[in-house]
Amino acid sequence: MTAFGKLFRTTAFRLTLVYLLLFALFAASLLGYFAWNTRRLITDQITATVNEETGLLTGVFNRRGLRGLVFAIENRALRPGSNLYLVTTPAGLAVAGNVGSLQPGVMETTGWSETEYRRLDEQDKSDHLALVNVTELSNGFRLLIGRDLEERHRIFGVVASAAQWSLLIVVILGLGGGIFVARRVLHRIDAMTGTTQRIMAGDLGGRLPVGRSGDELDRLAENLNAMLERIEALMNGLKEVSDNIAHDLKTPLTRLRNRAEQALAKSGSEGDYRAALEQTIEESDGLIRTFNALLMIARAESGQARDNMADFDAADVAQGIHELYEPLAEDNGLKLSVQAEPAPLHGNRELISQALANLVENAIKYGQPKPAAQPLGADAAAADRTVLIEARRDGGRIILAVTDHGCGIPEPNRKRAVERFVRLETSRTMPGSGLGLSLASAVATLHGGDLTLDDAHPGLCAMLSIPARNGEGLAAPTPDVQQNGA
Amino acid sequence: MRLLIIEDDRESADYLVKAFREVGHVAELAGDGEEGLSLADGGDYDVLVIDRMLPKRDGLSVIGSLRDKGNRTPVLILSALGQVDDRIKGLRAGGDDYLPKPYSFAELLARVEVLSRRQGGREETVYRVGDLELDRLSHRVARGEEELTLQPREFRLLEYLMKHAGQVVTRTMLLENVWDYHFDPQTNVIDVHISRLRSKIDKGFERPLLHTIRGAGYMIRDGVR
Numbered sequence: 001m002t003a004f005g006k007l008f009r010t011t012a013f014r015l016t017l018v019y020l021l022l023f024a025l026f027a028a029s030l031l032g033y034f035a036w037n038t039r040r041l042i043t044d045q046i047t048a049t050v051n052e053e054t055g056l057l058t059g060v061f062n063r064r065g066l067r068g069l070v071f072a073i074e075n076r077a078l079r080p081g082s083n084l085y086l087v088t089t090p091a092g093l094a095v096a097g098n099v100g101s102l103q104p105g106v107m108e109t110t111g112w113s114e115t116e117y118r119r120l121d122e123q124d125k126s127d128h129l130a131l132v133n134v135t136e137l138s139n140g141f142r143l144l145i146g147r148d149l150e151e152r153h154r155i156f157g158v159v160a161s162a163a164q165w166s167l168l169i170v171v172i173l174g175l176g177g178g179i180f181v182a183r184r185v186l187h188r189i190d191a192m193t194g195t196t197q198r199i200m201a202g203d204l205g206g207r208l209p210v211g212r213s214g215d216e217l218d219r220l221a222e223n224l225n226a227m228l229e230r231i232e233a234l235m236n237g238l239k240e241v242s243d244n245i246a247h248d249l250k251t252p253l254t255r256l257r258n259r260a261e262q263a264l265a266k267s268g269s270e271g272d273y274r275a276a277l278e279q280t281i282e283e284s285d286g287l288i289r290t291f292n293a294l295l296m297i298a299r300a301e302s303g304q305a306r307d308n309m310a311d312f313d314a315a316d317v318a319q320g321i322h323e324l325y326e327p328l329a330e331d332n333g334l335k336l337s338v339q340a341e342p343a344p345l346h347g348n349r350e351l352i353s354q355a356l357a358n359l360v361e362n363a364i365k366y367g368q369p370k371p372a373a374q375p376l377g378a379d380a381a382a383a384d385r386t387v388l389i390e391a392r393r394d395g396g397r398i399i400l401a402v403t404d405h406g407c408g409i410p411e412p413n414r415k416r417a418v419e420r421f422v423r424l425e426t427s428r429t430m431p432g433s434g435l436g437l438s439l440a441s442a443v444a445t446l447h448g449g450d451l452t453l454d455d456a457h458p459g460l461c462a463m464l465s466i467p468a469r470n471g472e473g474l475a476a477p478t479p480d481v482q483q484n485g486a
Numbered sequence: 487m488r489l490l491i492i493e494d495d496r497e498s499a500d501y502l503v504k505a506f507r508e509v510g511h512v513a514e515l516a517g518d519g520e521e522g523l524s525l526a527d528g529g530d531y532d533v534l535v536i537d538r539m540l541p542k543r544d545g546l547s548v549i550g551s552l553r554d555k556g557n558r559t560p561v562l563i564l565s566a567l568g569q570v571d572d573r574i575k576g577l578r579a580g581g582d583d584y585l586p587k588p589y590s591f592a593e594l595l596a597r598v599e600v601l602s603r604r605q606g607g608r609e610e611t612v613y614r615v616g617d618l619e620l621d622r623l624s625h626r627v628a629r630g631e632e633e634l635t636l637q638p639r640e641f642r643l644l645e646y647l648m649k650h651a652g653q654v655v656t657r658t659m660l661l662e663n664v665w666d667y668h669f670d671p672q673t674n675v676i677d678v679h680i681s682r683l684r685s686k687i688d689k690g691f692e693r694p695l696l697h698t699i700r701g702a703g704y705m706i707r708d709g710v711r
Contacts, residue, residue, distance in 0.1 A: 281590075281701075288588055289670050296669075308571050323639055324665055327678040354669040361673050436672065 012185040016178025024170055028163060035159040039152055043131065046147040047112075050133045053083060053145050061137050069143070070096040083147050084117065084130055090140025099144065107142055110134045114149070129153065188217055192224075204232045237301065245294065249287060256283045293435040300351060300442035311469055312349045314398050315340035318391035321356045329364050329387055334404075336360070340391040343398040344469040347447045352400070352466075355443040355451075356389070358436035359402040359462045363387045367404030367459065397449070398468045405459035440464060487602050489513040490529060492522030492548065493537045493564065502535070505591050506598075519543025526552055531559055532602040535594070538565035538576065546579040553580040560601040564589070573668060592702035596654040603653070613648035616695050616708035618687060620648050629687055639664070640683050647696065647706040656703035680704055 007013055061069040066087075073085045077098035086097035088107055100118040111134060116127040132146030192208050199206045207228060208221040263276035322338035329336035345352065369384035390401040440462070441451040449466030489511055493499040499515050506513035514529070516522035519540040526534050526548070534552075538545040549561050563581040565572055573584040583597050613620045617630040625641060627634045636644065643664050647655060657676040661667050680696070688694045697705050 278701075284588075285590075289672065292586075292670060308574060320665070320667075324667070324671075324675060324679075327682050328673060328675045331678050350668055353667055357667075357669065357671060361671065364673070 007179065007182050007186060010182040010186050010189075013178050013182035016174060016181060020171065020174035020178065023174065024167055027166055027170055031159055031163040031166070035156055035163075038155050038159065042149075042152040042155065046131050046149075046152075047133075050083065050131070050145050050147055054133055054135050054143065057085075057143060057145065058135060058137065061141075061143070066095070066141065069137075073097055083145055084119070084132060086144040087137075088142045088144075095141075097144070099146075102144075106132065107134055107144060110136050110142075115146075117146070185217070192221065199228065204228070204235055234301075238298075249290065252283055252287055252290075256280055256287075259283070290435065293439055296351075296354070297435065297439050297442045300439070300446045308348050308350070309346055310349060311344065311346050314343035314345045314352065314400055314466075315391045317349065317353050317356060318389050318400060321353060321360055322389050324357070325360045325364065329360075332364050332368070333385065334364060334367055335386045336364075336389065337386055338389045338391075340389075341393060343391045343393050343400075345398050345447075345466060346469040347466065348443075351443045351446065352464075355440040355464060356400055356402070358440050359400075359464070360387070360389060362436055362462065363402045363404035363406070363460070367406035369405055369458075393468060394465075396468055398466050399463060400466070401461055401463040403456045403459065403461040405456060408455060408458055408460045409453060411455070437462070487511045487532045487599070488530065489533050489535060489598065490516065490522070490526055490531045491535045492516045492519070492526070492540060492545070493535070494518060494540050495537075502591075502594075506595075509595060517541075519545065519548050523548045523551060526559065527555065527557065533598050534559055534561045535598065536561055536563055536581075538563055538567060538572070546576065546581075549580045562594070562597055562601055564594075590701075592654070592699075593656050593658065596656045596659060596703060599653050600650055600655070600659070603650075613645070613651065615648055615651045615706050616693065618648070618695055618706075620644060627687075629691060634686055636683075636686060640679070640686065643679060643683055644687065644706075647704065650706075652705065652707045654699050654702045654705050659703070 057069060057072060060072045064071075069087060073087060073096045076082055077085050077096075082098065084097070084099050086099040086102075086107070087095045089095055092107060098120050100120040102117050103115045106113060106115045112131065113134070114129060114131055117130050117132075118127055129149040130146040131149055132144050135143045135145075137143055188209075188211070195206050195208050207225045210221045210225065211218045259276055259279055263273055266272075318338055318340040322336060326336045364387065367387050384405045386405065388401075388403045390399065390403070392399050437451070437453075444451045444464050444466060447466045449464060452463050452465065454461040454463065489506055491499055491502050491506075491513055493502065493515070494517055496517070499517070503513040503515050514525065514531075516525050520542045522534075522536065522540065523543060536545045536548060540548070545563060545565075549563070552559070552561075560582045561580065562583045562585060563576040564585055564587060565576065566587045573586075576584045582601055585594060585597060611622050613622070619626075619628050620641075621627070622645060627636050627641065627644065643660065646660065646664050658670070660676050660679075661669075661671070680698075684694075684696045688696055693708075695706055695708065697707065699705050
C-alpha cells in the first residue's frame with residue numbers, strides 16, 4: 001500500500017472528505033442564498049425608484065404636457081449616474097431621453113422588462129443590461145424609465161468570485177487539515193499496531209503509548225493496557241501454577257515411583273507388595289486431590305464458575321459447614337461453634353461452601369492452643385479451644401469468618417500464606433496440599449471480595465468478605481409494630 | 487447386572503470390563519458415541535457408563551437421544567472435566583450420576599450398584615437391617631427393643647446407608663447425598679460422622695451392622711450373610 005493509499009484509507013481522512021463536501025455544499029448554498037437575496041433587494045430598490053419617477057413624470061406630463069415632460073426629462077437625463085429615460089411618439093420616434101438604442105420591441109409592450117441598451121452619451125460600444133418600465137401616456141406617447149443593472153451584475157460577480165475563492169480555501173484547508181489529522185491519528189495507530197505486533201510476537205510486557213491529552217485514543221490505549229495487564233497477570237499466574245505443579249507434584253510422583261521401584265527390586269512377600277501398592281494408591285489419591293484443588297482454583301480465578309451463580313443465604317452455608325465439621329473438631333479437642341445472621345449472597349454456593357470448609361479445616365488443623373506457660377482459668381481454657389464460624393452482614397458486604405485461638409500466623413507471613421502451595425515452615429509436617437487458603441482466596445476474588453487473615457490474639461481470624469446480594473434490604477425485615485390507639 | 491461401557495480409551499475400557507467381570511457383572515463395550523447409542527438403544531442394560539468426551543458423538547448427546555427415545559436406563563457419566571459446573575451439565579442432560587476422572591474402581595462399582603438397584607428402589611417407609619429399624623415417616627430409630635436418639639443429620643446418614651443396605655457406599659457418595667457437597671474434604675470428616683453413628687447404633691450390641699469396607703467406604707448389613 002502506498003503512503004497516500006494508507007492515508008486515504010484512514011477513517012480520519014475519509015471523515016474529513018465527507019465533512020469537506022458537506023461544508024462546501026453548505027458554503028455554496030449560503031453564498032447562493034446571499035446572492036439571490038441581494039439580487040432581489042436591488043431589483044426591489046430599482047422597481048421602487050422607477051415607480052416613483054414614473055408617477056412623478058406622468059404627473060408632469062399631465063399638468064404641463066409634452067413640452068413640460070421633455071424639459072423635465074432632459075433635465076434629469078443629464079445628471080451623472082442618472083436613470084434611463086425615453087419618450088416616444090405614437091409612431092415610435094424618440095422625443096427625449098438619454099437612451100441611444102434598445103432591443104427591438106421593448107417600447108411596444110408596456111410594463112416591466114429587462115433589456116440591453118446603449119446610452120446616448122456613452123462612447124463605448126458595449127451593451128448594458130437595464131430594468132425598464134414602459135408606461136403609455138395619453139395621445140399614444142410612451143414613457144420608458146429604467147435603471148442600469150450593472151450594479152446588480154457587479155455584486156453578483158463579487159459574490160461569485162467570493163464563492164469560488166472560499167470554496168478553494170475550504171478545499172485546501174480541509175484537505176490539509178484532513179491529511180494532518182489523518183497523519184497524526186495514523187501515526188498513533190501505527191505506534192499501537194507496532195506494540196500489539198510486538199505483544200503478539202510474545203513480549204507480553206509491552207504497553208501501548210498513552211499520550212497526555214486524555215482523548216479517545218488515549219482512553220482506548222489505557223483500557224487496552226489494563227487488559228494487557230490482566231492478561232499478563234493471568235499468564236504469569238498460569239506460569240506460576242505450572243511451575244508449582246512441576247515442583248509440588250513431581251515430589252510425590254518421585255516418591256511414588258521410588259516406592260514402586262523399591263518394591264520391585266527387593267523380592268518381598270505378598271504382604272510387602274500389598275503394602276507398597278496401598279501406599280501407591282494413597283499417594284496417587286493425594287495427587288488427584290491436589291490436582292483437583294488446582295483446577296478449582298484456576299477455574300475460580302478465570303471466572304468460569306460465574307455460570308452457576310444463584311441466590312442463597314451464607315448463614316445456611318455457615319450452619320451446614322458447622323454441622324459437617326463439628327464432630328471432627330470435637331475429636332481434635334476443639335469446640336466448633338457458629339453465629340449466623342441472615343446474609344444474602346449471590347454466588348456459587350458450592351465454591352463458597354468449599355472455601356469456608358477449607359478455612360474450618362485449617363482452623364481445626366492449626367487451632368490447638370499453645371501450651372500455656374501459666375495455668376489459666378477454666379473459662380479462658382474453654383475460650384482457647386473454641387473455633388468460631390461467623391456469618392454476618394457488615395454494610396454492603398457479607399462476612400464469613402473463622403476464628404481460632406491456635407498458633408496463628410505471624411504478620412509478615414500472612415500474605416504469603418494465601419499464595420498457592422505456600423505452606424509455612426511450621427506446618428510442613430501437617431498433611432494437606434497447601435492450597436486451602438489459595439482456593440478460599442480465589443473464590444473470594446471470583447465473587448468480587450477478598451480473603452483477609454487477622455490476628456485473633458492469639459490465633460488466626462480468616463475472613464471472607466464478599467459483596468452482598470444487590471437489591472436486598474440492608475436491614476433485616478422488622479416485624480410489624482402494632483399501632484396502639486391509646 | 488448387565489452394563490454397557492461407552493469409552494474410547496481402549497486401555498481403561500478393557501480394565502473396566504475386566505474389573506466388572508471379576509466382581510460378577512456382565513460388561514459390554516462400545517468405542518464411540520454412535521456405536522454406544524445403537525447398542526444402548528437395542529440392548530437391555532441395567533446401567534450405562536458413558537464417557538463425556540467420545541469420538542463421533544459426544545457423551546451428553548448420546549444420553550440426550552436415549553432419553554428422547556424414552557430409554558430410562560440409569561446412566562453414570564465419566565468425565566475428565568471434574569468440575570461442579572460440568573457435573574450439573576451432565577445431570578441436566580439426563581445423566582443419573584457423575585464421576586470425575588480419575589476415579590477408583592471401588593467408587594465406580596459402588597455407584598453403579600446403587601444406580602442399578604434404584605429402578606426397583608427401596609422406597610418403603612420402614613427400613614430394616616437385622617434388628618435395626620428406621621421409620622422414615624415418624625423418624626423413629628430402634629435397635630431391638632431399644633429406642634435410639636439420633637441427630638437429624640445422623641438420621642439422614644443412617645437413612646441413606648439403610649436405603650442402600652448391603653451395598654457399598656463411598657465417602658463421596660455420602661458427602662454428596664447426605665450433605666449435598668461435591669468437593670473433597672482434605673480431612674476424614676465423614677469417618678468421624680460414621681464413627682459417631684456407629685457408637686449409637688452398634689455400641690453395646692453383640693453384632694455390628696455398620697461395616698467399614700477397606701479402600702471403598704461403608705456398608706450397613708446384617709452381620710451374617
